[in-house]
Amino acid sequence: MANYAFYAALRHYLATRTVDAAIDLKKVTRVADNFIIKDHQLFYTGPSRQYMRLVILSDEQKQTVLKECHNKPGTGKHCGVRATRDRVIAGYFWSTLKKDVEEWVRCCHQCQLSNTSKKVSPVPPPIKVTEPWDVVGIDVIGPLRETPRNHQYVLTVTDLFTKWVIAEPLQTSSASEVAPALVSKLYMFGMVRKIISDRSREFVNEALNIKHAVSSAYCPQTNDQDEWTKQKMKCALRRYVSEAQNDWDVHLQAIVYGINTEKQESTQYSPYFLLFHR
Structure with a gap:
C-alpha cells in the first residue's frame, strides 16, 4: 500500500508539479526524472530514457x-x-x-x-561458425505423447551462429518423413554449408547437397548447441504437456518463439535480435 501511495503521488507530481502535504516532496522529486506519464499510465524510463517500462502497482x-x-x-x-x-x-x-x-x-x-538432476559433461571445443546459416545442428525429439494429429516427434534445426531454432512436428522419426521436413525448413533461409547431427539413419544426407558432419555416437554433446536446443525443447514440452495434455503440437511454435526471443548466455543477445537486428 505504501508503494501505491508513493507512485500515485509521483504520478500526480508529474501531471501537476505539486504533491500532497503528507508526501515527502524530496523523495518524489529525487526520482521524478526517471518516470513519465503516457496514455494516462506511469512508466519507468531510467536516466537514459531509452526504454519505457510500465509501472506495476x-x-x-x-x-x-x-x-x-x-x-x-x-x-x-x-x-x-x-x-x-x-x-x-x-x-x-x-x-x-x-x-x-x-x-x-x-x-x-x-x-x-x-x-531433474543434470550430469555435468565435459565441454567440447566449439564448432567454428562465421555467419548465420553457415552450420546448423539437427535432431529429433521423441516419442512424445501422441496428439490428435498423430504427431509424436519434433524435428529441431538450430543455427549455430545466432542460436535460432526451427521446429516441426512429425508423426514418425523415419528418414522418409524427416528428410522432406528438413529440406522444407532449410528453404526458409537457404541451404547451409554443413549440417551437424548425431549418428542416426533419420539424418540421411544423400538428398542434401551439403556436408554432413556426424557427431560421435558415444558423445551426444559433440554438437553442444544442438544438444542444448534439444534439452531446452524437451524441458519446455515436458512442462507444457503436463498442462495441455496431448495438444503440444498446436503450441509448438509458441514454445519456439519463446526460445528465439530469450537472451542467450553465450551471446548475451536473443537469437531473434542476432538474426533480424531488432
Missing part, C-alpha cells in the same frame, strides 16, 4: 505479468529465474520485481515436477 497486476512471462508457452515456457526476470524487466517495473520473480519460479508447480 497491484498484486493482481504482478500475478498477470508473472504468468505471462513465465507460464505461457510462447512468452514464458516455464523458463528459469534469469530468463523470466529478463522478460519481466524488458516491459515492466516495480520495486520488488527481482524478489517476486525468484519466488514465483521457485514455487512454480510445473517447474518442480519437471526439474
